[in-house]
Amino acid sequence: MTGFAGLVAAARENAAEWDRTGLPADVIGAAAGAGLLGPDRPREWGGHGLDAYELGELAAELGAVCTSLRSLLTVGAMVSAAVDRWATAAQRAYWLPRLVSGELVAGLAATEPGAGTELAGVATVFEEDGTELRVSGRKLWVSFGAVADVLLVLGRTEDGPLTALVRTDQPGVVVEPVTGQLGMRGARIAHITLNGARVPRDQLIAPPGFGLSHVLGTALDHGRYTVAWGSAGMAGACLHEAARHAAERTQGGTRLADHATIRAALGRGWVEVQAARALCERAARARAAGDPDTVMxxxxxxxxxxxxxxxxxxxxxxxxxxxxxxxxxxxxxxxRDAAVAQIIEGSRDIAALHLGEQVLTRMARAEDGRG
Incomplete structure (x- = not known):
């Protein structure tokens, strides 16, 4: 991918500064130029057509240098994946080249004051207004919301959940940049207030009723996948840094690495990193094969x-x-970033609940001879 190596090198040098000030506009532009805003989209839309494993390795490499840069990959890929899967042919032809190239920076606006884990409870509403719709509500913690040109917004209608692409350069969209949060401080996070912002009908993605289960479902699944690989890369980078410090640091003439407790801690960390990567690779194989078990x-x-x-x-x-x-x-x-990774795209307790349900389902199937 053209420019990717230079972007990674810049991240190694400047990630701490970006954590304090946010990813600069020129870095976001360079990331778009390197193909990070939809690298697994087909080449016809400007993507690189990366397969599941290649996408995962890309997220891991970014995660090992800058979580906010990995988050830019995640958000862009989430929105482009949802549009590619659920938009009409005309919508794909218009939006995907612009999203993938970075001509339009996208954000995903789903979480609300009263709807985080349980997105079925969103209060944002789309209402009919002649030939178009108007959307009103408040969205929280929108990654890259402070610089987004367009938001994929989840709301509700009388006919069920709806998603639509909403441009931010219009009256009725108020952007409140967020700073000082625990982690992902470079990800240009914002709270967004929508006060009757206009939504042309050709910006609705899928019919009402499909917004949460289908469109957001696709986006969130894609997001979990890149967060998983990015977290594995981040864990590996932490282990490497700890090992380097232990090998170089001496106390009383003895290297830290010569202490049994330090070596044991590094050994445990290595096993955990390898296990996490193995599960990421399993998810990659499932995606590549179209396995029904892909989501879990x-x-x-x-x-x-x-x-x-x-x-x-x-x-x-x-x-x-x-x-x-x-x-x-x-x-x-x-x-700090890892603490946020445990929450985004599904908190650890919710994930554990879903996994526990799978354990019980599979046990029941095994007992009645169905596999």
Whole structure:
């Protein structure tokens, strides 16, 4: 991918600064130029046609240097995947080249004050207004919402949940940038208030009733997948940093790495990182094969990788000590980002609940001889 190596190198050098100030516009533009806003979309729409494994490795490489840059990949890919799957042919021809190229930066506006995990409870409403619709509501924690040109908005109608692409450069859209949050501080997060913003009918993605289960379902599944791989990359980077520090740091003439407790911590971390990657690879194989188990394989990968990033990141901070607590320390930044990874696209408890339901379903099937 043209320009990708340079972008990764820039992230290694500047990620701490971006964490303080947000991803700059020129970096977002460079990311778009490198093909990060829909790399798995078909080439006819400007994508690179990456397969599931290639997309995962891309997310892992970004996750190992800058979570906010990985988040840009995630958000762009979520929206473009949902449009590619559920939009009409005319909508795909218009929107996908613009989304994938970065001509239009996209955000996903789903979460609300009263609807986070349970998106069926959204209060945002689409109402008929002659030849178009108007949308009103308040959306929270929209990644890249502060710079988005268009939002994929989830709301409700009398006929069921609806999603639509809503342009932000119009009256009725109020953007409130968010700063100082726990993690992903570079991801240009914003709260969005919609006050009767106009929505032409040709910007509705799928009919009413399909907005949550189908359109948002596709986007969130795609998001979990890249978050899983990105978290695995982040965990690996934390382990590497902890091992490097342990090998270089001496106390009383003894390297930290020569302490049995440090070596044991590094060994546990290595096993956890390998296990998380194995689940990510399993999810990649399921996606490539069109396996019916793809969704749950992705949930399992995201759950395990985010948990691993949190545990390995926290351990890395302890091993690195004061150096790990410094403002520009990558392990300090990753430890904060990992806490957010445990929440986004489905919190760890909700993921564990779904996985537990699968355990019981499979056990019942095994007992009655159905597999």
């Amino acid at each position: 394989a992705t949930v399992a990968a995201k759950y395990a990788a985010a948990e691993t990033a949190a545990r390995v990141g926290a351990e890395a901070v302890q091993i690195c000590g004061a150096a790990g607590c410094a403002a520009d320390s990558p392990v300090q930044r990753f430890a």
